[in-house]
Amino acid sequence: MSAPVVEAKGLTKRYGPTIAVNGLDLQIEAGEVFGLLGPNGSGKTTTILMLLGLTEPSSGTVRVFGHDPLRDPLSVKREVGYMPDAVGFYDQLTARENLRYIAKLSGIAENEREARIEQALQRVRLAKVADRRVKTFSRGMRQRLGLAELVAKGSRLAILDEPTSGLDPQSTQELLHLISSFAKEGMTVILSSHLLSMVQSVCDRVALFREGKAGLVGTVPDIAGTVLGGICIIDLEAEGVDPEKVVAAIKGIRRVTRRKNGSVQIDADGDLRSEISRAIVAAGGSLKSLSMSQSSLDDVYVRYFETDQNREMVNAA
């Protein structure tokens, strides 16, 4: 395998007494779509700024394509495209003029500039409104213009901070579709987000941020396995018996929780539905429903940070 696109070791950023990013180790390979996930203030944006050299780390090292963003920022910025959250443009200029300015700054040769801009605008379906002022653009159009910038620049690594914040579900889908098509063409993508389901649908690997630390890094199923204690979540509704007691005896059950509506959620190592139904029937109960859901990142997220809050509450008490 070739050298990693991004390599961070012990990356730390302090703002006075607060530690925004705390000893982060990260390795992102070429062609990956990598998600940074975490609640507000967990240090995602700060991490991104350090990758770009826009903020100086307090300690630790970063390499992007093997370059140090502080010592050799131009080499890094030539390869990397950045879309900040709530991306802004020059409102009085047209979409095309905005892209032209950026293209000039990024040093694209004059003879291919216009062609690349046109191509990028078509790619994100803004070619029709290319000569309208950005002032008149909707949020979704602005986000797509941000992506067009990355395409025109020919970035090998795209860093997107909350690319879908403030978008409706349809625009979100469209944007995600674009992002994954970039990835298919070999662009490495790092994105941070709050929309967990969307991260799940596009990301190869994710890092869960908690208080400035990437607590967990891995593929979605891996993380789910670690956090949830089982990859399968089984919903059970039964009458006539206490399902918690009955099920607890079965081997391979990790955790049983009763939900508010009376059903029971079972975290299991595998698909144990037949064992469960047999046990319920054997205990004299009747089965009302039994279904299995693949764990989603939402579950992972909620569980991961829920335990966190629980611990805090215990500490506070």
Place this chain on the structure above:
Amino acid sequence: MRRKGSALSGMSTIAWKEAADHFSSARFHFVMLLVLLTAFGSVYGAIGEIKNTIGQDPFLFLRLLTTAKQPVPSFVAFLGFLLPLVSIALAFDSINGEYSRRTMSRILAQPIYRDALLFGKFLGGMIVLALCLLTLWLLMTGLGILTLGLPPSGPEIARGLAFLVACLAYAGVWLALALLFSTIFRQAATSALAALALWLIFAIFWGMIVHALTVALAPIDPTNPMTLVSAVEMQSALARISPNTLFSETAQALLSPQTRALGLVFMEQMEGAIPGAPLPFSQSALLIWPQLSGMVAAMLLIFTGAYVTFQRQEVRA
């Protein structure tokens, strides 16, 4: 730490974009209109005055700029008052405007250094100022030829051009100052107010402040004439802190060729001098050299302040 790559790549792109933005901005049109109206008003007044009083004068053209017809001040006085306003209008939101439009991090994610952005912004403002001053100068010359019916002489052109340079240096000081305020204050309104406050202080109140300070610092003893000398020297030293003073002294020496000295002159220094006889241009240039270099030095110093502030800022927008 050594940085790689040129600090100035992208600078000309930014400078020309800034200049183009200024030329198309309503704000700039407004202040230029103000300048043009006052310029025509004062020169028109001067023409009437000159025709009434003087028949023969080798520097008729220069008189056009320095003659005041009560109650309208002379063109030079107007310029000293209004040029800072033009500079402030150009630069008071140049850095914080990028933050509030949320374009700053996108620009700095391109392969350029921050130096290029700041230099480019300053240079863009200077280009606009230079073009405007040149236009104004040509307009005034044209007006002079039309109304006086004779072309300016060689020395007059030389003095006029030197005056143009002095105007540019003076406007540059205020441009740098507005740029500094736009890096210090995140709100454009705050930086505009700070710059305007300073402008009012130097344009209107500085004389009073200097007077009060001189009385306090160098009291005059009626029995000792040397205290009078030191008081006058103190007064002119304090007055020269203001760029407006430097500018008006420069203008006086350049446009009134009979000016032999700026400040206190002793009788013995005037020995052999023919009162009212004009100085050659080279002598006048020598006379204003300290004033001109003072303005340039102030401009560089203030710009350096802006540079240091900007380099250390975190870019999170």
